[in-house]
Amino acid sequence: MREIMSKPSFAIEAQGLVKTYAASGKAPEKQALNGLDLSIPKGSIFGLLGPNGAGKSTFINILAGLVVKTAGKVQIWDIDIDIDHRNAKAAIGIVPQEISFDAFFTPYETLELQAGFYGVPAKERRTMELLEAVGLADKRDTYSRLLSGGMKRRLLIAKALVHTPPVVILDEPTAGVDVELRRSLWDYITTLNKEHGVTIVLTTHYLEEAQELCDTIAIINQGRLIACEPTPTLLRRLDKKAVVITPMDPLGQIPVGLSELEAALRTDGTLAIHYRPKDDSVANLLAKAVEVGVRIKDLRIEEPNLEDVFVALTSATGG
Ligand SMILES: Nc1ncnc2c1ncn2[C@@H]1O[C@H](COP(=O)(O)OP(=O)(O)OP(=O)(O)O)[C@@H](O)[C@H]1O
CATH class of the missing domain: 3.30.70.100 (Alpha-Beta Plaits)
Structure with a gap:
Protein backbone atom coordinates (compact mmCIF):
# COMPACT_ATOMS: atom_id res chain seq x y z
CA MET A 1 0.00 0.00 0.00
CA ARG A 2 2.80 2.42 0.90
CA GLU A 3 4.40 1.86 -2.48
CA ILE A 4 1.22 2.63 -4.39
CA MET A 5 0.55 5.62 -2.22
CA SER A 6 3.62 7.56 -3.23
CA LYS A 7 2.65 7.42 -6.91
CA PRO A 8 -0.16 9.71 -7.96
CA SER A 9 -0.66 13.33 -7.13
CA PHE A 10 -4.41 12.89 -6.92
CA ALA A 11 -6.37 10.13 -5.31
CA ILE A 12 -9.30 10.78 -7.61
CA GLU A 13 -9.40 12.98 -10.67
CA ALA A 14 -12.48 13.69 -12.76
CA GLN A 15 -12.37 15.77 -15.90
CA GLY A 16 -15.41 16.97 -17.81
CA LEU A 17 -17.58 14.35 -16.19
CA VAL A 18 -21.09 14.20 -17.62
CA LYS A 19 -23.96 11.96 -16.66
CA THR A 20 -27.29 12.19 -18.41
CA TYR A 21 -30.01 9.90 -17.13
CA ALA A 22 -32.34 8.91 -19.97
CA ALA A 23 -35.97 9.99 -19.87
CA SER A 24 -38.25 7.36 -18.45
CA GLY A 25 -42.03 7.41 -18.30
CA LYS A 26 -43.06 10.95 -17.56
CA ALA A 27 -39.66 11.91 -16.13
CA PRO A 28 -37.65 13.91 -18.67
CA GLU A 29 -33.97 13.33 -19.38
CA LYS A 30 -31.83 14.56 -16.49
CA GLN A 31 -28.28 15.87 -16.67
CA ALA A 32 -27.00 15.02 -13.20
CA LEU A 33 -23.35 15.85 -13.91
CA ASN A 34 -22.61 18.73 -16.14
CA GLY A 35 -18.90 18.66 -16.97
CA LEU A 36 -17.63 18.11 -13.45
CA ASP A 37 -13.91 18.71 -12.90
CA LEU A 38 -12.68 17.55 -9.52
CA SER A 39 -9.24 16.70 -8.17
CA ILE A 40 -9.03 15.08 -4.76
CA PRO A 41 -5.52 15.29 -3.29
CA LYS A 42 -4.03 12.10 -1.93
CA GLY A 43 -3.87 11.93 1.83
CA SER A 44 -6.65 14.44 2.34
CA ILE A 45 -9.93 14.26 4.19
CA PHE A 46 -12.06 15.69 1.46
CA GLY A 47 -15.63 16.87 1.91
CA LEU A 48 -18.04 16.77 -0.99
CA LEU A 49 -20.96 19.05 -0.28
CA GLY A 50 -23.97 20.09 -2.23
CA PRO A 51 -27.70 20.55 -1.94
CA ASN A 52 -30.09 17.70 -2.66
CA GLY A 53 -29.83 16.56 -6.24
CA ALA A 54 -26.45 18.24 -6.81
CA GLY A 55 -24.98 15.04 -8.23
CA LYS A 56 -22.94 13.68 -5.31
CA SER A 57 -24.40 10.18 -5.36
CA THR A 58 -24.13 10.05 -9.14
CA PHE A 59 -20.43 10.87 -8.86
CA ILE A 60 -19.85 8.21 -6.20
CA ASN A 61 -21.86 5.66 -8.13
CA ILE A 62 -19.70 6.28 -11.20
CA LEU A 63 -16.58 5.66 -9.08
CA ALA A 64 -18.19 2.51 -7.71
CA GLY A 65 -19.04 1.27 -11.18
CA LEU A 66 -22.78 1.34 -10.43
CA VAL A 67 -23.56 4.14 -12.88
CA VAL A 68 -22.07 4.43 -16.37
CA LYS A 69 -20.87 7.93 -17.18
CA THR A 70 -22.03 9.63 -20.36
CA ALA A 71 -18.76 11.48 -21.02
CA GLY A 72 -15.55 12.62 -19.37
CA LYS A 73 -12.58 10.98 -17.75
CA VAL A 74 -12.13 9.53 -14.29
CA GLN A 75 -8.94 8.29 -12.70
CA ILE A 76 -8.86 6.56 -9.36
CA TRP A 77 -5.39 6.29 -7.86
CA ASP A 78 -4.00 7.08 -11.30
CA ILE A 79 -5.98 4.31 -12.96
CA ASP A 80 -8.40 5.28 -15.72
CA ILE A 81 -11.73 3.58 -15.03
CA ASP A 82 -12.29 3.07 -18.76
CA ILE A 83 -8.96 1.31 -19.17
CA ASP A 84 -8.74 -0.82 -16.03
CA HIS A 85 -11.97 -0.67 -14.18
CA ARG A 86 -11.15 -3.64 -11.98
CA ASN A 87 -8.01 -2.15 -10.47
CA ALA A 88 -9.52 1.31 -10.30
CA LYS A 89 -12.37 -0.12 -8.28
CA ALA A 90 -9.95 -2.05 -6.06
CA ALA A 91 -8.34 1.27 -5.07
CA ILE A 92 -11.49 2.49 -3.36
CA GLY A 93 -13.67 1.27 -0.54
CA ILE A 94 -17.16 2.67 -0.45
CA VAL A 95 -19.26 2.98 2.66
CA PRO A 96 -22.79 3.35 1.32
CA GLN A 97 -25.54 5.48 2.79
CA GLU A 98 -27.95 2.59 3.04
CA ILE A 99 -27.25 -0.28 5.38
CA SER A 100 -26.88 -3.27 3.10
CA PHE A 101 -25.61 -6.68 4.07
CA ASP A 102 -26.99 -10.10 4.63
CA ALA A 103 -28.68 -10.06 7.99
CA PHE A 104 -28.04 -13.77 8.51
CA PHE A 105 -24.27 -13.54 8.36
CA THR A 106 -22.22 -12.61 11.38
CA PRO A 107 -19.81 -9.64 11.23
CA TYR A 108 -16.92 -12.12 10.96
CA GLU A 109 -18.54 -13.93 8.03
CA THR A 110 -19.54 -10.66 6.37
CA LEU A 111 -15.92 -9.47 6.29
CA GLU A 112 -14.57 -12.85 5.21
CA LEU A 113 -17.04 -12.99 2.33
CA GLN A 114 -16.16 -9.47 1.25
CA ALA A 115 -12.44 -10.34 1.37
CA GLY A 116 -13.18 -13.36 -0.80
CA PHE A 117 -15.10 -11.16 -3.21
CA TYR A 118 -12.03 -8.94 -3.60
CA GLY A 119 -9.71 -11.92 -3.87
CA VAL A 120 -7.77 -11.15 -0.69
CA PRO A 121 -5.74 -14.32 0.10
CA ALA A 122 -6.64 -15.94 3.45
CA LYS A 123 -3.26 -15.15 5.03
CA GLU A 124 -3.53 -11.47 4.17
CA ARG A 125 -6.99 -11.03 5.64
CA ARG A 126 -7.38 -8.70 8.58
CA THR A 127 -10.83 -9.71 9.72
CA MET A 128 -10.25 -9.62 13.46
CA GLU A 129 -8.06 -6.53 13.25
CA LEU A 130 -10.84 -4.67 11.45
CA LEU A 131 -13.52 -5.87 13.84
CA GLU A 132 -11.40 -4.64 16.71
CA ALA A 133 -10.79 -1.31 15.00
CA VAL A 134 -14.51 -0.64 14.68
CA GLY A 135 -15.30 -2.00 18.14
CA LEU A 136 -17.12 -5.12 17.02
CA ALA A 137 -14.68 -7.83 18.09
CA ASP A 138 -17.05 -9.07 20.78
CA LYS A 139 -19.89 -9.25 18.25
CA ARG A 140 -17.97 -11.33 15.73
CA ASP A 141 -20.40 -14.23 15.89
CA THR A 142 -23.67 -12.33 16.35
CA TYR A 143 -26.13 -12.29 13.46
CA SER A 144 -25.78 -8.89 11.78
CA ARG A 145 -29.54 -8.33 11.98
CA LEU A 146 -29.21 -8.30 15.76
CA LEU A 147 -26.66 -5.46 15.77
CA SER A 148 -27.73 -1.93 16.67
CA GLY A 149 -27.92 0.71 13.94
CA GLY A 150 -24.59 2.16 15.02
CA MET A 151 -22.89 -1.22 15.02
CA LYS A 152 -24.24 -1.92 11.54
CA ARG A 153 -22.74 1.32 10.31
CA ARG A 154 -19.38 0.43 11.81
CA LEU A 155 -19.56 -2.97 10.16
CA LEU A 156 -20.14 -1.21 6.83
CA ILE A 157 -16.95 0.78 7.37
CA ALA A 158 -14.99 -2.38 8.19
CA LYS A 159 -16.46 -4.02 5.09
CA ALA A 160 -15.21 -1.16 2.90
CA LEU A 161 -11.70 -1.66 4.30
CA VAL A 162 -11.13 -5.40 3.82
CA HIS A 163 -9.05 -4.98 0.65
CA THR A 164 -6.99 -2.15 2.21
CA PRO A 165 -7.96 0.49 -0.34
CA PRO A 166 -5.91 3.70 -0.31
CA VAL A 167 -9.11 5.73 -0.76
CA VAL A 168 -12.26 5.37 1.30
CA ILE A 169 -15.50 7.08 0.34
CA LEU A 170 -18.17 7.59 2.93
CA ASP A 171 -21.58 8.59 1.63
CA GLU A 172 -23.40 10.54 4.34
CA PRO A 173 -21.66 8.55 7.10
CA THR A 174 -23.49 10.12 9.98
CA ALA A 175 -26.96 10.84 8.60
CA GLY A 176 -29.43 9.85 11.28
CA VAL A 177 -26.67 8.83 13.69
CA ASP A 178 -26.74 9.97 17.31
CA VAL A 179 -24.19 12.44 18.60
CA GLU A 180 -22.10 9.93 20.53
CA LEU A 181 -21.74 7.52 17.65
CA ARG A 182 -21.09 10.41 15.29
CA ARG A 183 -18.15 11.41 17.48
CA SER A 184 -16.72 7.88 17.52
CA LEU A 185 -17.09 7.57 13.74
CA TRP A 186 -15.30 10.89 13.28
CA ASP A 187 -12.49 9.68 15.52
CA TYR A 188 -12.14 6.51 13.55
CA ILE A 189 -12.17 8.34 10.21
CA THR A 190 -9.48 10.70 11.49
CA THR A 191 -7.35 7.79 12.69
CA LEU A 192 -7.62 6.06 9.34
CA ASN A 193 -6.36 9.20 7.68
CA LYS A 194 -3.68 10.35 10.12
CA GLU A 195 -2.24 7.00 11.14
CA HIS A 196 -2.80 4.90 8.05
CA GLY A 197 -2.55 7.58 5.37
CA VAL A 198 -5.90 6.67 3.85
CA THR A 199 -7.48 9.35 1.67
CA ILE A 200 -11.01 9.97 2.87
CA VAL A 201 -13.81 11.39 0.77
CA LEU A 202 -17.06 12.07 2.50
CA THR A 203 -20.34 13.49 1.37
CA THR A 204 -22.42 15.31 3.90
CA HIS A 205 -25.23 17.78 4.27
CA TYR A 206 -23.76 18.98 7.54
CA LEU A 207 -21.42 21.90 7.20
CA GLU A 208 -20.38 21.38 10.79
CA GLU A 209 -19.23 17.86 9.99
CA ALA A 210 -17.25 18.97 6.97
CA GLN A 211 -15.82 21.86 8.94
CA GLU A 212 -14.58 19.67 11.74
CA LEU A 213 -13.21 16.79 9.71
CA CYS A 214 -12.21 17.90 6.25
CA ASP A 215 -9.04 19.70 5.21
CA THR A 216 -10.52 20.47 1.79
CA ILE A 217 -14.12 21.06 0.83
CA ALA A 218 -15.69 20.95 -2.61
CA ILE A 219 -19.17 22.23 -3.27
CA ILE A 220 -21.11 20.97 -6.22
CA ASN A 221 -24.36 22.31 -7.50
CA GLN A 222 -26.38 21.25 -10.52
CA GLY A 223 -23.69 18.79 -11.50
CA ARG A 224 -20.89 21.36 -11.55
CA LEU A 225 -18.05 22.23 -9.23
CA ILE A 226 -18.61 25.66 -7.76
CA ALA A 227 -15.89 25.72 -5.11
CA CYS A 228 -12.98 23.55 -4.06
CA GLU A 229 -10.83 25.09 -1.41
CA PRO A 230 -8.93 24.35 1.78
CA THR A 231 -11.49 24.44 4.58
CA PRO A 232 -10.12 27.60 6.26
CA THR A 233 -10.34 29.51 2.96
CA LEU A 234 -13.91 28.43 2.40
CA LEU A 235 -14.88 29.25 5.94
CA ARG A 236 -13.52 32.74 5.57
CA ARG A 237 -16.25 33.25 3.02
CA LEU A 238 -18.68 32.23 5.72
CA ASP A 239 -17.36 34.81 8.12
N1 LIG B 1 -31.39 6.73 -11.80
C1 LIG B 1 -31.76 7.97 -12.04
N2 LIG B 1 -32.59 8.26 -13.07
C2 LIG B 1 -32.94 9.53 -13.35
N3 LIG B 1 -32.54 10.61 -12.65
C3 LIG B 1 -31.72 10.39 -11.61
C4 LIG B 1 -31.30 9.07 -11.24
N4 LIG B 1 -30.47 9.16 -10.16
C5 LIG B 1 -30.41 10.48 -9.86
N5 LIG B 1 -31.14 11.20 -10.72
C6 LIG B 1 -31.29 12.68 -10.73
O1 LIG B 1 -29.99 13.24 -10.92
C7 LIG B 1 -29.82 14.40 -10.09
C8 LIG B 1 -28.61 14.20 -9.18
O2 LIG B 1 -28.95 13.21 -8.22
P1 LIG B 1 -27.91 12.66 -7.13
O3 LIG B 1 -28.60 11.56 -6.40
O4 LIG B 1 -26.63 12.34 -7.78
O5 LIG B 1 -27.74 13.93 -6.19
P2 LIG B 1 -27.16 14.04 -4.72
O6 LIG B 1 -26.28 15.24 -4.73
O7 LIG B 1 -26.56 12.77 -4.31
O8 LIG B 1 -28.46 14.33 -3.87
P3 LIG B 1 -28.76 13.94 -2.32
O9 LIG B 1 -27.96 14.88 -1.51
O10 LIG B 1 -30.23 14.22 -2.23
O11 LIG B 1 -28.41 12.50 -2.14
C9 LIG B 1 -31.13 14.58 -9.36
O12 LIG B 1 -31.92 15.52 -10.07
C10 LIG B 1 -31.78 13.22 -9.41
O13 LIG B 1 -33.18 13.32 -9.39
Whole structure:
Protein backbone atom coordinates (compact mmCIF):
# COMPACT_ATOMS: atom_id res chain seq x y z
CA MET A 1 0.00 0.00 0.00
CA ARG A 2 2.80 2.42 0.90
CA GLU A 3 4.40 1.86 -2.48
CA ILE A 4 1.22 2.63 -4.39
CA MET A 5 0.55 5.62 -2.22
CA SER A 6 3.62 7.56 -3.23
CA LYS A 7 2.65 7.42 -6.91
CA PRO A 8 -0.16 9.71 -7.96
CA SER A 9 -0.66 13.33 -7.13
CA PHE A 10 -4.41 12.89 -6.92
CA ALA A 11 -6.37 10.13 -5.31
CA ILE A 12 -9.30 10.78 -7.61
CA GLU A 13 -9.40 12.98 -10.67
CA ALA A 14 -12.48 13.69 -12.76
CA GLN A 15 -12.37 15.77 -15.90
CA GLY A 16 -15.41 16.97 -17.81
CA LEU A 17 -17.58 14.35 -16.19
CA VAL A 18 -21.09 14.20 -17.62
CA LYS A 19 -23.96 11.96 -16.66
CA THR A 20 -27.29 12.19 -18.41
CA TYR A 21 -30.01 9.90 -17.13
CA ALA A 22 -32.34 8.91 -19.97
CA ALA A 23 -35.97 9.99 -19.87
CA SER A 24 -38.25 7.36 -18.45
CA GLY A 25 -42.03 7.41 -18.30
CA LYS A 26 -43.06 10.95 -17.56
CA ALA A 27 -39.66 11.91 -16.13
CA PRO A 28 -37.65 13.91 -18.67
CA GLU A 29 -33.97 13.33 -19.38
CA LYS A 30 -31.83 14.56 -16.49
CA GLN A 31 -28.28 15.87 -16.67
CA ALA A 32 -27.00 15.02 -13.20
CA LEU A 33 -23.35 15.85 -13.91
CA ASN A 34 -22.61 18.73 -16.14
CA GLY A 35 -18.90 18.66 -16.97
CA LEU A 36 -17.63 18.11 -13.45
CA ASP A 37 -13.91 18.71 -12.90
CA LEU A 38 -12.68 17.55 -9.52
CA SER A 39 -9.24 16.70 -8.17
CA ILE A 40 -9.03 15.08 -4.76
CA PRO A 41 -5.52 15.29 -3.29
CA LYS A 42 -4.03 12.10 -1.93
CA GLY A 43 -3.87 11.93 1.83
CA SER A 44 -6.65 14.44 2.34
CA ILE A 45 -9.93 14.26 4.19
CA PHE A 46 -12.06 15.69 1.46
CA GLY A 47 -15.63 16.87 1.91
CA LEU A 48 -18.04 16.77 -0.99
CA LEU A 49 -20.96 19.05 -0.28
CA GLY A 50 -23.97 20.09 -2.23
CA PRO A 51 -27.70 20.55 -1.94
CA ASN A 52 -30.09 17.70 -2.66
CA GLY A 53 -29.83 16.56 -6.24
CA ALA A 54 -26.45 18.24 -6.81
CA GLY A 55 -24.98 15.04 -8.23
CA LYS A 56 -22.94 13.68 -5.31
CA SER A 57 -24.40 10.18 -5.36
CA THR A 58 -24.13 10.05 -9.14
CA PHE A 59 -20.43 10.87 -8.86
CA ILE A 60 -19.85 8.21 -6.20
CA ASN A 61 -21.86 5.66 -8.13
CA ILE A 62 -19.70 6.28 -11.20
CA LEU A 63 -16.58 5.66 -9.08
CA ALA A 64 -18.19 2.51 -7.71
CA GLY A 65 -19.04 1.27 -11.18
CA LEU A 66 -22.78 1.34 -10.43
CA VAL A 67 -23.56 4.14 -12.88
CA VAL A 68 -22.07 4.43 -16.37
CA LYS A 69 -20.87 7.93 -17.18
CA THR A 70 -22.03 9.63 -20.36
CA ALA A 71 -18.76 11.48 -21.02
CA GLY A 72 -15.55 12.62 -19.37
CA LYS A 73 -12.58 10.98 -17.75
CA VAL A 74 -12.13 9.53 -14.29
CA GLN A 75 -8.94 8.29 -12.70
CA ILE A 76 -8.86 6.56 -9.36
CA TRP A 77 -5.39 6.29 -7.86
CA ASP A 78 -4.00 7.08 -11.30
CA ILE A 79 -5.98 4.31 -12.96
CA ASP A 80 -8.40 5.28 -15.72
CA ILE A 81 -11.73 3.58 -15.03
CA ASP A 82 -12.29 3.07 -18.76
CA ILE A 83 -8.96 1.31 -19.17
CA ASP A 84 -8.74 -0.82 -16.03
CA HIS A 85 -11.97 -0.67 -14.18
CA ARG A 86 -11.15 -3.64 -11.98
CA ASN A 87 -8.01 -2.15 -10.47
CA ALA A 88 -9.52 1.31 -10.30
CA LYS A 89 -12.37 -0.12 -8.28
CA ALA A 90 -9.95 -2.05 -6.06
CA ALA A 91 -8.34 1.27 -5.07
CA ILE A 92 -11.49 2.49 -3.36
CA GLY A 93 -13.67 1.27 -0.54
CA ILE A 94 -17.16 2.67 -0.45
CA VAL A 95 -19.26 2.98 2.66
CA PRO A 96 -22.79 3.35 1.32
CA GLN A 97 -25.54 5.48 2.79
CA GLU A 98 -27.95 2.59 3.04
CA ILE A 99 -27.25 -0.28 5.38
CA SER A 100 -26.88 -3.27 3.10
CA PHE A 101 -25.61 -6.68 4.07
CA ASP A 102 -26.99 -10.10 4.63
CA ALA A 103 -28.68 -10.06 7.99
CA PHE A 104 -28.04 -13.77 8.51
CA PHE A 105 -24.27 -13.54 8.36
CA THR A 106 -22.22 -12.61 11.38
CA PRO A 107 -19.81 -9.64 11.23
CA TYR A 108 -16.92 -12.12 10.96
CA GLU A 109 -18.54 -13.93 8.03
CA THR A 110 -19.54 -10.66 6.37
CA LEU A 111 -15.92 -9.47 6.29
CA GLU A 112 -14.57 -12.85 5.21
CA LEU A 113 -17.04 -12.99 2.33
CA GLN A 114 -16.16 -9.47 1.25
CA ALA A 115 -12.44 -10.34 1.37
CA GLY A 116 -13.18 -13.36 -0.80
CA PHE A 117 -15.10 -11.16 -3.21
CA TYR A 118 -12.03 -8.94 -3.60
CA GLY A 119 -9.71 -11.92 -3.87
CA VAL A 120 -7.77 -11.15 -0.69
CA PRO A 121 -5.74 -14.32 0.10
CA ALA A 122 -6.64 -15.94 3.45
CA LYS A 123 -3.26 -15.15 5.03
CA GLU A 124 -3.53 -11.47 4.17
CA ARG A 125 -6.99 -11.03 5.64
CA ARG A 126 -7.38 -8.70 8.58
CA THR A 127 -10.83 -9.71 9.72
CA MET A 128 -10.25 -9.62 13.46
CA GLU A 129 -8.06 -6.53 13.25
CA LEU A 130 -10.84 -4.67 11.45
CA LEU A 131 -13.52 -5.87 13.84
CA GLU A 132 -11.40 -4.64 16.71
CA ALA A 133 -10.79 -1.31 15.00
CA VAL A 134 -14.51 -0.64 14.68
CA GLY A 135 -15.30 -2.00 18.14
CA LEU A 136 -17.12 -5.12 17.02
CA ALA A 137 -14.68 -7.83 18.09
CA ASP A 138 -17.05 -9.07 20.78
CA LYS A 139 -19.89 -9.25 18.25
CA ARG A 140 -17.97 -11.33 15.73
CA ASP A 141 -20.40 -14.23 15.89
CA THR A 142 -23.67 -12.33 16.35
CA TYR A 143 -26.13 -12.29 13.46
CA SER A 144 -25.78 -8.89 11.78
CA ARG A 145 -29.54 -8.33 11.98
CA LEU A 146 -29.21 -8.30 15.76
CA LEU A 147 -26.66 -5.46 15.77
CA SER A 148 -27.73 -1.93 16.67
CA GLY A 149 -27.92 0.71 13.94
CA GLY A 150 -24.59 2.16 15.02
CA MET A 151 -22.89 -1.22 15.02
CA LYS A 152 -24.24 -1.92 11.54
CA ARG A 153 -22.74 1.32 10.31
CA ARG A 154 -19.38 0.43 11.81
CA LEU A 155 -19.56 -2.97 10.16
CA LEU A 156 -20.14 -1.21 6.83
CA ILE A 157 -16.95 0.78 7.37
CA ALA A 158 -14.99 -2.38 8.19
CA LYS A 159 -16.46 -4.02 5.09
CA ALA A 160 -15.21 -1.16 2.90
CA LEU A 161 -11.70 -1.66 4.30
CA VAL A 162 -11.13 -5.40 3.82
CA HIS A 163 -9.05 -4.98 0.65
CA THR A 164 -6.99 -2.15 2.21
CA PRO A 165 -7.96 0.49 -0.34
CA PRO A 166 -5.91 3.70 -0.31
CA VAL A 167 -9.11 5.73 -0.76
CA VAL A 168 -12.26 5.37 1.30
CA ILE A 169 -15.50 7.08 0.34
CA LEU A 170 -18.17 7.59 2.93
CA ASP A 171 -21.58 8.59 1.63
CA GLU A 172 -23.40 10.54 4.34
CA PRO A 173 -21.66 8.55 7.10
CA THR A 174 -23.49 10.12 9.98
CA ALA A 175 -26.96 10.84 8.60
CA GLY A 176 -29.43 9.85 11.28
CA VAL A 177 -26.67 8.83 13.69
CA ASP A 178 -26.74 9.97 17.31
CA VAL A 179 -24.19 12.44 18.60
CA GLU A 180 -22.10 9.93 20.53
CA LEU A 181 -21.74 7.52 17.65
CA ARG A 182 -21.09 10.41 15.29
CA ARG A 183 -18.15 11.41 17.48
CA SER A 184 -16.72 7.88 17.52
CA LEU A 185 -17.09 7.57 13.74
CA TRP A 186 -15.30 10.89 13.28
CA ASP A 187 -12.49 9.68 15.52
CA TYR A 188 -12.14 6.51 13.55
CA ILE A 189 -12.17 8.34 10.21
CA THR A 190 -9.48 10.70 11.49
CA THR A 191 -7.35 7.79 12.69
CA LEU A 192 -7.62 6.06 9.34
CA ASN A 193 -6.36 9.20 7.68
CA LYS A 194 -3.68 10.35 10.12
CA GLU A 195 -2.24 7.00 11.14
CA HIS A 196 -2.80 4.90 8.05
CA GLY A 197 -2.55 7.58 5.37
CA VAL A 198 -5.90 6.67 3.85
CA THR A 199 -7.48 9.35 1.67
CA ILE A 200 -11.01 9.97 2.87
CA VAL A 201 -13.81 11.39 0.77
CA LEU A 202 -17.06 12.07 2.50
CA THR A 203 -20.34 13.49 1.37
CA THR A 204 -22.42 15.31 3.90
CA HIS A 205 -25.23 17.78 4.27
CA TYR A 206 -23.76 18.98 7.54
CA LEU A 207 -21.42 21.90 7.20
CA GLU A 208 -20.38 21.38 10.79
CA GLU A 209 -19.23 17.86 9.99
CA ALA A 210 -17.25 18.97 6.97
CA GLN A 211 -15.82 21.86 8.94
CA GLU A 212 -14.58 19.67 11.74
CA LEU A 213 -13.21 16.79 9.71
CA CYS A 214 -12.21 17.90 6.25
CA ASP A 215 -9.04 19.70 5.21
CA THR A 216 -10.52 20.47 1.79
CA ILE A 217 -14.12 21.06 0.83
CA ALA A 218 -15.69 20.95 -2.61
CA ILE A 219 -19.17 22.23 -3.27
CA ILE A 220 -21.11 20.97 -6.22
CA ASN A 221 -24.36 22.31 -7.50
CA GLN A 222 -26.38 21.25 -10.52
CA GLY A 223 -23.69 18.79 -11.50
CA ARG A 224 -20.89 21.36 -11.55
CA LEU A 225 -18.05 22.23 -9.23
CA ILE A 226 -18.61 25.66 -7.76
CA ALA A 227 -15.89 25.72 -5.11
CA CYS A 228 -12.98 23.55 -4.06
CA GLU A 229 -10.83 25.09 -1.41
CA PRO A 230 -8.93 24.35 1.78
CA THR A 231 -11.49 24.44 4.58
CA PRO A 232 -10.12 27.60 6.26
CA THR A 233 -10.34 29.51 2.96
CA LEU A 234 -13.91 28.43 2.40
CA LEU A 235 -14.88 29.25 5.94
CA ARG A 236 -13.52 32.74 5.57
CA ARG A 237 -16.25 33.25 3.02
CA LEU A 238 -18.68 32.23 5.72
CA ASP A 239 -17.36 34.81 8.12
CA LYS A 240 -20.00 37.09 6.73
CA LYS A 241 -23.31 38.43 7.80
CA ALA A 242 -25.86 40.53 5.99
CA VAL A 243 -27.90 43.50 7.04
CA VAL A 244 -31.18 43.09 5.21
CA ILE A 245 -33.07 46.35 4.88
CA THR A 246 -36.70 46.65 3.88
CA PRO A 247 -36.85 50.14 2.35
CA MET A 248 -39.79 52.46 2.85
CA ASP A 249 -39.92 53.10 -0.91
CA PRO A 250 -38.97 50.48 -3.55
CA LEU A 251 -35.41 50.81 -4.80
CA GLY A 252 -35.00 50.55 -8.56
CA GLN A 253 -31.31 49.87 -8.23
CA ILE A 254 -28.54 49.71 -5.67
CA PRO A 255 -27.85 53.32 -4.64
CA VAL A 256 -24.64 54.51 -6.27
CA GLY A 257 -23.15 55.54 -2.96
CA LEU A 258 -23.21 51.92 -1.79
CA SER A 259 -21.27 50.59 -4.74
CA GLU A 260 -18.11 50.00 -2.73
CA LEU A 261 -20.08 47.71 -0.41
CA GLU A 262 -21.18 44.19 -1.21
CA ALA A 263 -24.82 45.09 -1.65
CA ALA A 264 -27.57 43.26 -3.51
CA LEU A 265 -31.18 44.01 -4.31
CA ARG A 266 -33.28 40.94 -3.70
CA THR A 267 -36.40 39.95 -5.59
CA ASP A 268 -38.52 40.60 -2.49
CA GLY A 269 -37.46 44.26 -2.64
CA THR A 270 -35.04 44.11 0.28
CA LEU A 271 -31.53 45.46 0.14
CA ALA A 272 -28.92 43.07 1.53
CA ILE A 273 -25.56 44.48 2.51
CA HIS A 274 -23.01 41.76 3.22
CA TYR A 275 -20.22 42.49 5.63
CA ARG A 276 -17.56 40.90 7.79
CA PRO A 277 -18.25 41.61 11.45
CA LYS A 278 -14.54 41.98 12.13
CA ASP A 279 -14.16 44.65 9.44
CA ASP A 280 -17.36 46.63 9.66
CA SER A 281 -20.25 47.46 11.96
CA VAL A 282 -24.00 47.48 11.47
CA ALA A 283 -24.14 51.08 12.70
CA ASN A 284 -21.65 52.14 10.06
CA LEU A 285 -23.51 50.33 7.26
CA LEU A 286 -26.86 51.77 8.29
CA ALA A 287 -25.40 55.26 8.47
CA LYS A 288 -24.08 54.83 4.91
CA ALA A 289 -27.47 53.60 3.69
CA VAL A 290 -29.27 56.54 5.28
CA GLU A 291 -26.68 58.93 3.90
CA VAL A 292 -27.40 57.83 0.32
CA GLY A 293 -31.13 58.28 0.85
CA VAL A 294 -32.39 54.82 1.79
CA ARG A 295 -35.37 55.19 4.15
CA ILE A 296 -35.37 52.18 6.42
CA LYS A 297 -38.72 50.61 7.22
CA ASP A 298 -37.43 47.45 8.82
CA LEU A 299 -34.22 45.49 9.08
CA ARG A 300 -32.78 42.21 10.18
CA ILE A 301 -29.34 40.65 10.46
CA GLU A 302 -28.77 37.39 8.59
CA GLU A 303 -26.29 34.87 9.93
CA PRO A 304 -24.28 32.92 7.35
CA ASN A 305 -25.15 29.36 6.49
CA LEU A 306 -24.20 26.91 3.82
CA GLU A 307 -27.25 27.85 1.81
CA ASP A 308 -25.89 31.41 1.58
CA VAL A 309 -22.60 30.12 0.28
CA PHE A 310 -24.43 28.11 -2.35
CA VAL A 311 -26.48 31.11 -3.37
CA ALA A 312 -23.48 33.42 -3.41
CA LEU A 313 -21.35 30.95 -5.33
CA THR A 314 -23.97 29.88 -7.82
CA SER A 315 -24.93 33.45 -8.67
CA ALA A 316 -21.25 34.35 -8.97
CA THR A 317 -20.68 31.50 -11.45
CA GLY A 318 -23.94 32.02 -13.28
CA GLY A 319 -24.88 28.46 -12.46
N1 LIG B 1 -31.39 6.73 -11.80
C1 LIG B 1 -31.76 7.97 -12.04
N2 LIG B 1 -32.59 8.26 -13.07
C2 LIG B 1 -32.94 9.53 -13.35
N3 LIG B 1 -32.54 10.61 -12.65
C3 LIG B 1 -31.72 10.39 -11.61
C4 LIG B 1 -31.30 9.07 -11.24
N4 LIG B 1 -30.47 9.16 -10.16
C5 LIG B 1 -30.41 10.48 -9.86
N5 LIG B 1 -31.14 11.20 -10.72
C6 LIG B 1 -31.29 12.68 -10.73
O1 LIG B 1 -29.99 13.24 -10.92
C7 LIG B 1 -29.82 14.40 -10.09
C8 LIG B 1 -28.61 14.20 -9.18
O2 LIG B 1 -28.95 13.21 -8.22
P1 LIG B 1 -27.91 12.66 -7.13
O3 LIG B 1 -28.60 11.56 -6.40
O4 LIG B 1 -26.63 12.34 -7.78
O5 LIG B 1 -27.74 13.93 -6.19
P2 LIG B 1 -27.16 14.04 -4.72
O6 LIG B 1 -26.28 15.24 -4.73
O7 LIG B 1 -26.56 12.77 -4.31
O8 LIG B 1 -28.46 14.33 -3.87
P3 LIG B 1 -28.76 13.94 -2.32
O9 LIG B 1 -27.96 14.88 -1.51
O10 LIG B 1 -30.23 14.22 -2.23
O11 LIG B 1 -28.41 12.50 -2.14
C9 LIG B 1 -31.13 14.58 -9.36
O12 LIG B 1 -31.92 15.52 -10.07
C10 LIG B 1 -31.78 13.22 -9.41
O13 LIG B 1 -33.18 13.32 -9.39
